[in-house]
Amino acid sequence: MTAREFKVGDLHEEVLVEDLTRTQLVMYSGASGDYNPIHTDELYTREAAGYPGVFAHGMLTMGMTGRAITNLVGAENVRGFGVRFTSQVWPGDTLTAATRVEAVREEDGEHLVDFSVTTTNQKGETVLTGTATAVAAG
Amino acid sequence: MAADEAAVHRPIRAAAAHDRSIAESHRVSEPKKVTFPVEASHIMMFARAIGDTNPVFQDAEAAKKTAAGGIVAPPTFAQAVAQFDPDHPTRPKPGEKWFGSGATPSGVEGEPPSSGGLHAEQHFEYRRPLRPGDVLTATYRVGESWEKESRRAGKLWFTERLIDYHDEDGELVCRARSITVKTERPVDQD
Numbered sequence: 001m002t003a004r005e006f007k008v009g010d011l012h013e014e015v016l017v018e019d020l021t022r023t024q025l026v027m028y029s030g031a032s033g034d035y036n037p038i039h040t041d042e043l044y045t046r047e048a049a050g051y052p053g054v055f056a057h058g059m060l061t062m063g064m065t066g067r068a069i070t071n072l073v074g075a076e077n078v079r080g081f082g083v084r085f086t087s088q089v090w091p092g093d094t095l096t097a098a099t100r101v102e103a104v105r106e107e108d109g110e111h112l113v114d115f116s117v118t119t120t121n122q123k124g125e126t127v128l129t130g131t132a133t134a135v136a137a138g
Numbered sequence: 139m140a141a142d143e144a145a146v147h148r149p150i151r152a153a154a155a156h157d158r159s160i161a162e163s164h165r166v167s168e169p170k171k172v173t174f175p176v177e178a179s180h181i182m183m184f185a186r187a188i189g190d191t192n193p194v195f196q197d198a199e200a201a202k203k204t205a206a207g208g209i210v211a212p213p214t215f216a217q218a219v220a221q222f223d224p225d226h227p228t229r230p231k232p233g234e235k236w237f238g239s240g241a242t243p244s245g246v247e248g249e250p251p252s253s254g255g256l257h258a259e260q261h262f263e264y265r266r267p268l269r270p271g272d273v274l275t276a277t278y279r280v281g282e283s284w285e286k287e288s289r290r291a292g293k294l295w296f297t298e299r300l301i302d303y304h305d306e307d308g309e310l311v312c313r314a315r316s317i318t319v320k321t322e323r324p325v326d327q328d
């Protein structure tokens with residue numbers, strides 16, 4: 001990718017998942033090594049932890065959101081990615097990530113593109129906000 | 139977590155410098171280190187788990203023809219170091235009590251409701267992508283911790299953790315900073 005392909009204000013939207021399944025939470029536990037039962041164990045989560053049911057790993061939401069960035073810039077070009085988790089994500093949720101180009105700049109002779117990203121659920125609630133930076137050819 | 143529980147947000151570099159100063163002032167013992175291989179099959183499973191079908195994460199032949207020049211890991215993959223951490227707190231271990239359910243809703247009594255903690259923030263900086271064949275050493279440091287009162291979950295205990303990932307040449311390739319939170323009670327669902 002080249003820096004010229006991006007200009008400040010460019011918007012991009014990507015549906016990350018439709019009707020998130022409990023099985024995907026199991027897959028993410030297995031792949032990531034985070035086996036916290038609040039993501040896979042309904043009995044524990046309802047009766048011991050006190051939540052209505054299992055909910056997604058923040059890192060699953062971040063991982064899915066990363067796709068909205070890597071599809072734009074190429075995974076090999078990502079230099080920074082940081083997020084805040086602002087609401088829980090539940091089985092059945094449909095998530096959409098929206099990115100915006102915030103800056104196209106040069107630093108130490110490299111061309112960098114800064115993005116903001118917001119992921120929302122089907123009710124329009126924000127579940128994640130963050131930023132990402134990618135390196136681009138001139 | 140509720141959007142109003144704004145946690146402190148600082149660049150990783152500043153956090154790391156602060157952490158060094160804490161380590162020096164408290165004479166913290168050797169930080170924990172975990173060395174682990176980055177493997178193509180693990181990257182494939184991770185990509186599947188995040189629902190990403192991009193061939194650059196799972197098809198060696200197709201990935202060679204892309205600008206990446208071969209398989210690379212998705213940006214959040216570094217977190218999967220959890221698999222290799224011998225005492226990772228959210229992995230059950232044979233012969234030890236586990237806080238998830240078995241015969242009863244929890245195998246451990248008296249733990250706070252979010253024993254494993256909730257994730258409040260996560261930040262990564264990368265010098266280059268991770269690739270199959272990398273052997274990385276993760277160095278763990280505990281950063282700051284602080285408390286806060288919240289409407290939706292009572293008292294909140296935040297902990298910052300930093301992980302630096304170095305390759306076999308000793309080059310820093312990735313730096314991760316996480317903030318987790320333990321809550322006094324489950325987060326109200328409005």
